[in-house]
Amino acid sequence: MTASTMAPAERGARSRPGTAEPWAGTLALLRLYLRLDRVRIPVWTAAVGLLVAGSVASMEEIYSTPESLQARAALMANPSAVMMTGPAFGLDNYTFGAMVANELSLYLLLAAAIMSILLVVRHTRADEEAGRLEILRALPVGRFAPATAAALTVTLANLLVGAALVVALVGTGMEAASSLAMGVGTALTGLVFGAVAVVTAQLTEHSRAATGMALATLGTAFLVRAVGDVIDNQGSWLSWFSPLAWAQQTRMYVDLRWWPLALSAMTVVVLLAVAVALSQRRDLGAGLRKGRPGPAEATRTLLSPVGLARRLLRGAFLGWALGTFAFALACGSMATSLEDAVVEIPELGEWIAVDLDDLTSSFAASMLSFVAVALLAFAVSAVLRLRTEEEAGRVEAVLVTGSSRLGFLGGWLGCVAVQTLLMAVLTGLGLGLGMWAVTGDVAWVGRLATGALAYLPATYLVAAVAVALYGSAPRWATVTWLPVIWVAFTLFLGTLLDLPSWAMDLSPFTHTPLVPSADVEAAPLLAMAGLALLLTVVGFVTYRRRDIVPG
Secondary structure, eight states: OOGGGSOHHHHHHHTOSSSSOTTTTHHHHHHHHHHHTTTHHHHHHHHHHHHHHHHHHHHHHHSOSHHHHHHHHHGGGSHHHHHHHOOOOOOTTOOHHHHHHHHHHHHHHHHHHHHHHHHHHHHTHHHHHHTHHHHHHTSSOOTTHHHHHHHHHHHHHHHHHHHHHHHHHHHTTOOHHHHHHHHHHHHHHHHHHHHHHHHHHHHOSOHHHHHHHHHHHHHHHHHHHHHHHHHSTTOOTGGGGSHHHHHHTTOTTTSOOOTHHHHHHHHHHHHHHHHHHHHTTSOTTOOSSOOOOOOSSOOGGGSSHHHHHHHHHHHHHHHHHHHHHHHHHHHHHTHHHHHHHHHHOGGGGGTSOOOGGGHHHHHHHHHHHHHTHHHHHHHHHHHHHHHHHHHTTHHHHHHTTTOOHHHHHHHHHHHHHHHHHHHHHHHHHHHHHHHHHHHOOTHHHHHHHHHGGGGHHHHHHHHHHHHHHHHHOGGGGGGGHHHHHHHHHIIIIITTTTOOHHHHHTSGGGGSOOTTTSOOOHHHHHHHHHHHHHHHHHHHHHHHHSOOOOO
């Protein structure tokens, strides 16, 4: 039989993947994934480049003398500072480059790791869970092609982020070789955790579980590195068990050595080999770890929109709340160290709004405003989760059981509002406990736990923007992340960059009193709460009128 006389189905069967060409279609899938990420990857790249360039330029103004650099080096005597930044090299003759590496490297590594995990799961387990991968595999696409294309996409994304980082550092006058090491180390660390995500995508049937396991691995790596660096502030034996430590152990701008990066490269190869071996032991759509069947009947607390929202948001809430509490606790424990640094480096007042006559209160107020950004991020992500549930068809499934649209939306938003309030109290509590530990004044616990509530109107206002967009134009709901980014930008760099007042006023945090150092003014808080209520009503009205659109 010649090819021309074969039936189409028979020709398709002969070219099916999984037999002779396991990587067939990889390049076509790579082009597809790059097209789908044509906005995400450039945004990550530009954000990293601009953040690094802006941060280095700002630090040049603050740490302009050897004395100010040595004062910054003195902070590394505090274990919390080591945990939140990384190992301390060259403290005896602290240079600007060593300080930049210490300040920025850990957060760049975390950003690359998170980006890689999200991209890998999006193009592997999420497509498989939604059934899109099964459609692709019906075409001449090999068994390993989707995962390989996803890995290549993440590799390209990390190369771009690393290149943007190098350009930003060299462009601001940093030494070239160490800048290149920081860029390569960031890219390789991102690839390590991308490879971790490829492995976790083989273990579970659900994309959220795969993402959660990969992020839990990242959290464990952070904790291991933090404890290891506290044992020895230049890195102990324990630090070497964390992939985050390998890039930092290159000792950038102090005593550069490249060989620790080989550990990252070898880990990527090993993890990808493990992922290939695991993928051959499971069926399409299944995970190696079988999901447990749920109970035959749901509990009464789950049989309501509020119960369902609480169940679906429980994991995210616990993760955000515990992470923010720990971060706030560490910030509070650095109160006295930072106070000493502010006294020695008055220029820090341009970065952190402090009153030299009442350093402790102004420090507490500034730290509270910084950690309150996490409230914004949680509230917005919890509201936008509605869009994910709708695309997955679960909202439609709930509504056909008899629940009203407004009841479902109201229950979900009520749950988000209560969880955000609890998270605000925990944030203030963590900061207060940290300050109590170093100042001996227990009153800080209550003052900051209640003071954190002042950020709720601003948080609810931004979350209400997400509600209004979700109700009226769900495809544009993710635009709500722009106000979150703007709040963080104005908070961290607005004063330093001398932004005009109208630009600063666009941030709701500008209108939030800096408690506990400032008196609470009710008018701006009530205005933000009223505007939040109005936008929420808009979201309810438009949500009631539009069609439910499953993905």
